[in-house]
Amino acid sequence: MTATVTDTTYVQLLDLACGAFLLAAVLVLARRELTVIVRLFALQGVALAGIVAVIAGHDGSAELGALAAGILALRAVLLPWLLLRALAGAGPARETRPLVNVAASLLAAAALTMIAYAVSGPLVELAPSPATHAVPVGLTVVLIGFFVLVTRRRAMSQVVGFLLVDNGITASAFLTTAGVPLLVELGVSLDVLFAVLVLQILATRIRATFGDADLDELQELRD
């Protein structure tokens, strides 16, 4: 009897964390202030660490618990801090003219969610469990991340889009198989951290050269 109670709690906690994870991504689409977007990204990092922690608690795995702590440090603290620091010296921190307005973006998010559920049919069928049933949430966040990457024009929003994609993939990894091998996970985290650092430095240089980090200015190279 106790087993079913803990199982129910596990499913509820997992669904709660996944819900917060998805909600943060959708809210990124709804807001335009870059500092708010970065804070939402930090919130999503907390939710992602929560997902991993819940799975760790259920599996009784200390390694997963440590990974959850690492994810919290990287994605909820370090990366948002880097982004906020980059924004501090960047002038007006608003997404001025996104290619798609907020209402349409939210509708797109709904459509992307349905696509994610349609695509992940085979994934759920292979090993039906509470965790794999939540995989579409991870895929939805991946798709929303790509949507942000394509429709936003400020350098920092594009970085957040890239990071949303990465969060979505990490969530999918933990929901399907409790993660990729540890060595790979470490390498991936390091790569993501460096990619963000590189993008941040490039954005600073672009701002110094172009006077603004509006990527509409990037139009000199074409055929």
Added chain:
Amino acid sequence: MTTLLLAAPIALPALGVLAYAIAGRRRAARFTGTGLAGAGLVGAGLVGAGFVGAGCAAGQLAAGIALAAAVGRPGAAAITAGPLRADALSAYMVVVIGAVALLATAASPAYLRAELDAGRATPRTIRQYGLLVQAFLAAMALAVLAANLGVLWVAVEATTIVTAFLVGQRRTRTALEAAWKYVVICSAGIALAFLGTVLLNFAAAHAPTRPGLDWAALASGAAGLDPGVTRIAVALLVIGFGTKAGLAPLHAWLPDAHSQAPAPVSALMSGVLLSVAFYAVLRIKVIADAALGIGFARTLLAVIALATLTVAASLLLAQRDYKRMLAYSSIEHMGLLALGAAAGSRLAIAAVLLHVLGHGLAKAVLFLGSGRILQTTGTSLIGEVSALAGRQPVLAACFGLGVAALVGFPPFSLFASELGIARAGFATGLGWVTTAALLLMLVIAAAMFGHTGRMLLGAAPAVDGPAATRVWAADGPGAASAPPRLPVATATPMLAGLAACAALGLAGGGVQQLLLHAADALMGAP
């Protein structure tokens, strides 16, 4: 001993990184505050130190050849150590990386010297350049020697990170634009490959043999993978690594990055980085074939190949910039590799591998040549460069021969490999696709010859033309009519690259055996 051999191709450039880091710090400390003269001296010393880079690349090539000798024999087992593994295919890829790296790093000092003299580089950027190039070489070697898909992914993403600053090194508007697009598109594309990796890991965890992400285990246990999940994973992996390999639909970063990067870096990116990413596609194709039957990956790759060739042909026709012309030509050749992989037979894979090396050598020669043309004429527009044959005969001859090699003229090896890919295409039932590809290649060949002809031949520009004054003003008034001589340090790698490409084409049987062993290692045949 074997472990040492396995680690050497990665460790040597890593030592190079260390050498540059230490040397740079010492010199910087010694010359702090000595002003311009000191900076000039540091620059000269660092250009000399560029030969350290060439030494590391030569060591990498030698290690690759030793590795190929160890695992390239028929029946030789793969060497495994920790996260590294080398079979005949990995060893061959290390040889390709080493060969192109040797050309590019040998030509770097002369290139950097000219950049320094023109004020487009500083001692600091030159030190950064040496360090990042070595890190780039180490990351590529790690990618092809990785024992599992996860480590390969990490290494490929690492190449994006280390080359980002090389692409944006000149810090002009165009260079920064190219670097930004490069990092964003490649990181996003390669993220797709990571999602594919995650899903393949999921499928592997539920397969009877539980192969994990290990290449050898995945290839042998692929039949047990769940087809539904594997299909999604393979599509994501092919598109993701295809992004980095310059395949359609996510190829848009390539012409920008390759045209803006310093010439030797363009040579490396175009000559080997694309092939290293394509190597991942080859490995995935084998797993997909065993898990899903040959139809799925073949159709996917054939469609991608045709789309890629169409993009290249349509944008080459009216191309005005010669570095972008070379970049689109790289896209074309990657499309051709995708066609060969779609055919997928033993002979097709052997031809694909020969094409990888031939294209790497020829493209390296051309990018080094284009860098020199840019430095001496001051323009990257095809229309503003003319009568190069009369003004700089050696450079023009190398460039012309390089284009001939690229288009597939004998005796260069690309002739044999293109023929091999086309024959394999017809033999494996891809007749229509191959015919369409050949027609597109004909269009591309005509465009390439047209553009190159306008650059090499034609009337010399008036001496007081804008391009002419920009170049020759640097040599003082007396030197106005004498075009700058091609430095031996630039000419030697270019001629060596062409000679190697031709020798490869003429070698025939011996090379063919080696390639077939590598193809067998890939496909798991005895």
